[in-house]
Amino acid sequence: xxxxxxxxxxxxxxxxxxxxxxxxxxxxxxxxxxxxxxxxxxxxxxxxxxxxxxxxxxxxxxxxxxxxxxxxxxxxxxxxxxxxxxxxxxxxxxxxxxxxxxxxxxxxxxxxxx
Amino acid sequence: xxxxxxxxxxxxxxxxxxxxxxxxxxxxxxxxxxxxxxxxxxxxxxxxxxxxxxxxxxxxxxxxxxxxxxxxxxxxxxxxxxxxxxxxxxxxxxxxxxxxxxxxxxxxxxxxxx
Numbered sequence: 001x002x003x004x005x006x007x008x009x010x011x012x013x014x015x016x017x018x019x020x021x022x023x024x025x026x027x028x029x030x031x032x033x034x035x036x037x038x039x040x041x042x043x044x045x046x047x048x049x050x051x052x053x054x055x056x057x058x059x060x061x062x063x064x065x066x067x068x069x070x071x072x073x074x075x076x077x078x079x080x081x082x083x084x085x086x087x088x089x090x091x092x093x094x095x096x097x098x099x100x101x102x103x104x105x106x107x108x109x110x111x112x113x114x
Numbered sequence: 115x116x117x118x119x120x121x122x123x124x125x126x127x128x129x130x131x132x133x134x135x136x137x138x139x140x141x142x143x144x145x146x147x148x149x150x151x152x153x154x155x156x157x158x159x160x161x162x163x164x165x166x167x168x169x170x171x172x173x174x175x176x177x178x179x180x181x182x183x184x185x186x187x188x189x190x191x192x193x194x195x196x197x198x199x200x201x202x203x204x205x206x207x208x209x210x211x212x213x214x215x216x217x218x219x220x221x222x223x224x225x226x227x228x
Contacts, residue, residue, distance in 0.1 A: 004157075033215060040201070043158075045215035056215060091157050100207055100214025101146060105157035 002026060004094050004106030007074075012112045013082045021109045022074040023092030031055070031095040032075050033103055034067060038088045046090075048100070049075065082113045126225045133191040135222045137204035140185065144206040148216065149178060149189045153200045161189070161202075191224075199226045 005024040013019045025032050034046040045059040049069040060067070064083075069075040079086055089110045093103040127133045139147070145166035150158035162173045164180050164187075171178050177190040187204050201223045205216040 006157075031214060035216075035218075040221075042220055043203070043205075043216070043218040045217070048214050059215070093158075095214075098214075099146075100216065102160065102163065103148070103216060104160055105150070107157045 004092055004104055005074075006090075006092050006106035006109050008109060009107070010110045010112070012114065014114050015084060016081050019079045019082050019086070019111055019113075021077045021090050021092075021111070023077070023094075023106060024074045025092070025094030026096075026104060029094035029096045029104075031097070031100065031103075032069055033093040033095070033100065034075075034077050035091045035093065036088045037091060037108070040089075043091070046077070079111075082111070084113050087111060087113045123220070124223045124225070126227060127194050129194060129196060129226055129228050131194055133189075133194045133198070133224060133226075135189045135191075135202050135204075135224065137187040137189075137219050138185060139187060139204075139206050139219075141206060141208070141217070142185065143208045144217075146207050147178070147180065147187050148205045149176075149187075150203045150205065151198075151200045152203060152221070158203060194224075194226050196226045196228055199224055 007022045032049045036044045047057045047060045047067045048055040052069050064080045067077045089108040091108045093105045095103045148163040149161040152158045162178050164171045164178045175192045179188045201221045203221045205218045
């Protein structure tokens with residue numbers, strides 16, 4: 001598609017439950033990025049992919065977060081055993097350019113952990 | 115670590131006036147910058163980018179100025195309209211660096227008075 005698509009728009013989980021978020025990058029974009037935005041403020045980088053390969057995962061809390069970008073499937077971000085502090089809006093961005101230039105963002109998934 | 119910041123958290127302007135949103139960055143290795151507009155409940159929308167081999171770049175009603183000497187970036191919006199009301203973020207990265215993720219500033223809320 002011509003826009004980054006993210007589903008679901010909203011997700012509510014009880015503390016300790018699993019959450020899975022999806023992202024379909026713009027068609028033809030090889031690079032996918034996940035960011036977390038808390039309280040409508042700062043963005044925290046989580047992980048990036050070049051096609052199905054992890055490009056940079058320095059921002060990922062690896063003990064509970066995982067992500068994949070498999071061929072012919074939407075990319076996914078999964079949080080095992082969610083915590084209250086995971087409540088945030090999770091954005092996916094994609095780019096066709098190497099080096100992370102011109103990243104275009106999706107509408108985000110709002111995760112609320114109760 | 116190094117980060118991008120903003121001088122003004124809020125900016126209120128009259129419709130039709132020009133707006134200037136400022137951003138300071140501290141990473142001297144950053145040489146690629148993007149401005150995003152984020153409306154309430156939406157993802158960041160790409161406005162304009164600039165590389166460090168330029169000091170000015172113009173788009174439709176927007177101009178980005180880069181002063182590498184003082185590590186300062188600004189976004190100028192001409193003839194500001196009510197639809198420009200949003201939070202504006204600057205973001206930086208090292209062009210060609212091994213990490214493709216953007217580092218975002220804190221955001222400036224622009225309010226346009228009719």
